[in-house]
Amino acid sequence: MKLSRRRTLFLLGIGVTGLSLPIVIDLPLxxxxxxxxxxxIQELSSRLPYVPEVADAMKKLHPEVPxxxxxxxxxxxxxxxxxxxxxxxxxxxVKEKIRSDFRSGNVIDVAGWKLxxxxxRIFCSxxxxxxx
Amino acid sequence: MFVRARxxxxxxxxxxxxxxxxxxxxxxxxxREFLNQPSISVAMCEAGGLSFSDRSQEFYLGETSxxxxxxxxxxxxxxxxxxFGGTTNHWHGWCGRLDPIDFEERPWLPVSxxxxxxxxxxxxxxxxxxxxxxxxIDTPLHKLATLDRPELLSESESVETKIFHRSPPTRFxxxxxAELKQSSNISVYLGxxxxxxxxxxxxxxIGHCLVAKGSDSSWKIRGKHYVLATGGLExxxxxxxxxxRAPQGIGNEHDLVGRFFMDHLQILxxxxxxxxxxxxxxxxxxxxxxxxxxxxxxxTTCLSQAQQRQHHLQxxxxxxxxxxxxxxxxxxxxxxxxxxxxxPLSDISDSSPFFGRLECRTEQRPNRESRVTLTNExxxxxxxxxxxxxxxxKEDRESAYRTLELIAHEFGAQGEGRVRVVFDQNxxxxxxxxxxxxxxxxxxxMDTRPEHGVVNKDCRVHSMDNLFIAGSSVFPxxxxxxxxxxxxxxxxxxxxxxxGRLAQ
Numbered sequence: 001m002k003l004s005r006r007r008t009l010f011l012l013g014i015g016v017t018g019l020s021l022p023i024v025i026d027l028p029l030x031x032x033x034x035x036x037x038x039x040x041i042q043e044l045s046s047r048l049p050y051v052p053e054v055a056d057a058m059k060k061l062h063p064e065v066p067x068x069x070x071x072x073x074x075x076x077x078x079x080x081x082x083x084x085x086x087x088x089x090x091x092x093x094v095k096e097k098i099r100s101d102f103r104s105g106n107v108i109d110v111a112g113w114k115l116x117x118x119x120x121r122i123f124c125s126x127x128x129x130x131x132x
Numbered sequence: 133m134f135v136r137a138r139x140x141x142x143x144x145x146x147x148x149x150x151x152x153x154x155x156x157x158x159x160x161x162x163x164r165e166f167l168n169q170p171s172i173s174v175a176m177c178e179a180g181g182l183s184f185s186d187r188s189q190e191f192y193l194g195e196t197s198x199x200x201x202x203x204x205x206x207x208x209x210x211x212x213x214x215x216f217g218g219t220t221n222h223w224h225g226w227c228g229r230l231d232p233i234d235f236e237e238r239p240w241l242p243v244s245x246x247x248x249x250x251x252x253x254x255x256x257x258x259x260x261x262x263x264x265x266x267x268x269i270d271t272p273l274h275k276l277a278t279l280d281r282p283e284l285l286s287e288s289e290s291v292e293t294k295i296f297h298r299s300p301p302t303r304f305x306x307x308x309x310a311e312l313k314q315s316s317n318i319s320v321y322l323g324x325x326x327x328x329x330x331x332x333x334x335x336x337x338i339g340h341c342l343v344a345k346g347s348d349s350s351w352k353i354r355g356k357h358y359v360l361a362t363g364g365l366e367x368x369x370x371x372x373x374x375x376x377r378a379p380q381g382i383g384n385e386h387d388l389v390g391r392f393f394m395d396h397l398q399i400l401x402x403x404x405x406x407x408x409x410x411x412x413x414x415x416x417x418x419x420x421x422x423x424x425x426x427x428x429x430x431x432t433t434c435l436s437q438a439q440q441r442q443h444h445l446q447x448x449x450x451x452x453x454x455x456x457x458x459x460x461x462x463x464x465x466x467x468x469x470x471x472x473x474x475x476p477l478s479d480i481s482d483s484s485p486f487f488g489r490l491e492c493r494t495e496q497r498p499n500r501e502s503r504v505t506l507t508n509e510x511x512x513x514x515x516x517x518x519x520x521x522x523x524x525x526k527e528d529r530e531s532a533y534r535t536l537e538l539i540a541h542e543f544g545a546q547g548e549g550r551v552r553v554v555f556d557q558n559x560x561x562x563x564x565x566x567x568x569x570x571x572x573x574x575x576x577x578m579d580t581r582p583e584h585g586v587v588n589k590d591c592r593v594h595s596m597d598n599l600f601i602a603g604s605s606v607f608p609x610x611x612x613x614x615x616x617x618x619x620x621x622x623x624x625x626x627x628x629x630x631x632g633r634l635a636q
Contacts, residue, residue, distance in 0.1 A: 095547060102544030112403075112552040114540035 217305020
């Protein structure tokens with residue numbers, strides 16, 4: 001469940017030196033428990049920083065992603081959890097949002113991985129998290 | 133009875149009611165239908181002997197080209213066997229029905245649509261099952277998928293789970309040898325390669341076949357009806373090489389014989405998968421002996437027929453292979469080597485999300501330029517060798533990619549996992565990762581219209597009154613399922629048709 005920043009950048013197809021490197025997929029990198037772990041959600045719900053470096057990489061890979069709206073979208077998504085929802089409820093909201101993305105085709109290709117727009121935004125917002 | 137063809141005098145004539153050329157799954161299935169009908173004399177001509185020989189197999193050598201075949205590729209001699217029992221001698225045994233959509237005309241697939249439906253074929257599938265020695269293929273999925281072996285994705289409007297069943301496998305030559313040998317009305321000629329089909333003066337019927345006896349002599353075999361059952365490569369070869377009255381070959385008035393060659397495309401490492409839920413595993417998707425069915429099964433994931441129609445896709449099945457747990461190669465090796473009960477790593481194995489490789493098998497788009505022709509080189513009995521130019525299309529790649537993509541979305545929508553697609557839909561075909569299933573399909577396609585098919589819905593060559601074709605060469609499209617059960621079902625259907633004609 002420990003994601004290093006280096007691994008995340010690998011996922012995005014960007015080497016730490018800025019060079020494009022072969023994608024090396026490491027299982028914990030995309031372990032869904034990392035996405036849905038309660039502590040992750042709690043952390044995200046309280047601190048949703050924008051990561052320009054990762055966001056820029058995403059933008060190069062997927063120019064269609066409205067990166068500039070990440071912050072507002074995630075703030076909107078988590079505003080309720082900060083106010084009144086439990087971690088479990090927050091988790092369910094996130095899960096349903098992600099499933100809804102897949103059902104409606106809001107899917108983004110990240111180095112071949114078919115990910116929901118929401119989870120990609122979460123990835124791009126985890127600066128200083130222990131998962132990076 | 134078995135007859136060594138070398139004991140037949142040159143220039144002699146053997147007379148029978150039905151002459152079956154080829155003793156593989158189709159030929160033997162047809163011959164068996166006449167076992168208890170002593171009034172009907174049946175001949176079955178097998179080019180090879182009772183066992184494998186290099187010399188016999190060399191008759192299969194030819195030229196190759198196309199999207200994934202090298203020049204002089206091993207595909208021609210290695211994907212079939214030229215001796216009694218035919219290719220069932222190395223058949224893996226996987227079989228099942230085609231899907232209803234496989235029989236339909238699909239506007240996005242050129243020349244698709246069978247002149248018969250799954251319902252037409254269903255009674256023959258039922259008769260074919262005991263011949264390939266399996267039963268229970270209609271067992272509902274909910275009885276096959278258990279708590280220990282759950283399906284990865286629930287069946288939905290988008291996806292379905294398709295089960296492949298495995299015959300023992302039935303080696304037709306061994307399994308049915310004794311009854312054919314003991315039969316008094318069925319003569320199995322061994323070492324009897326047909327050099328040509330000879331059309332009589334009417335131009336509409338086969339008068340006899342020339343059976344090669346060495347390189348420069350022959351004898352004749354004559355019947356009321358002839359069934360060509362030599363496989364999807366040799367069937368067109370025989371028609372094209374029989375040029376005495378028709379320079380373009382028999383049944384080739386519309387330049388269709390040998391065209392539309394297809395195989396099932398196996399694409400390795402098309403993607404990767406992780407599962408979210410530790411309770412899910414891929415056991416149902418491993419080849420295992422099912423406790424209810426008592427034969428090997430393997431589950432795959434397919435798009436629903438509605439999704440195929442909506443997105444204009446070819447039929448495709450996704451296989452899940454070789455879980456690779458995140459504990460490194462050494463511990464993985466240890467886990468596999470040690471008995472589970474004593475294995476300290478077994479908990480890791482059980483609790484870790486599955487991470488595996490995906491492989492797909494896809495139906496190939498009918499392609500007129502994918503074809504079998506003849507070369508100028510003759511084999512030892514004077515038949516032109518064949519050339520296979522197996523062409524794949526960009527639509528084949530796009531369809532496989534889109535199928536995987538939609539299944540990836542379904543994994544996300546059901547909250548079961550994520551899929552990585554590593555297959556480049558626009559890239560070139562990679563010979564190392566793409567190969568055929570050794571299923572030779574489409575070269576004498578079935579259609580009610582002579583301008584679109586070599587045989588009609590009774591498997592009779594349109595332009596010939598007494599020549600029929602058995603085997604997967606008559607399939608207009610391939611579907612995604614292995615062809616043997618359908619080959620046998622069609623052979624039984626043809627047998628019934630022949631019995632009707634003989635009774636007239």
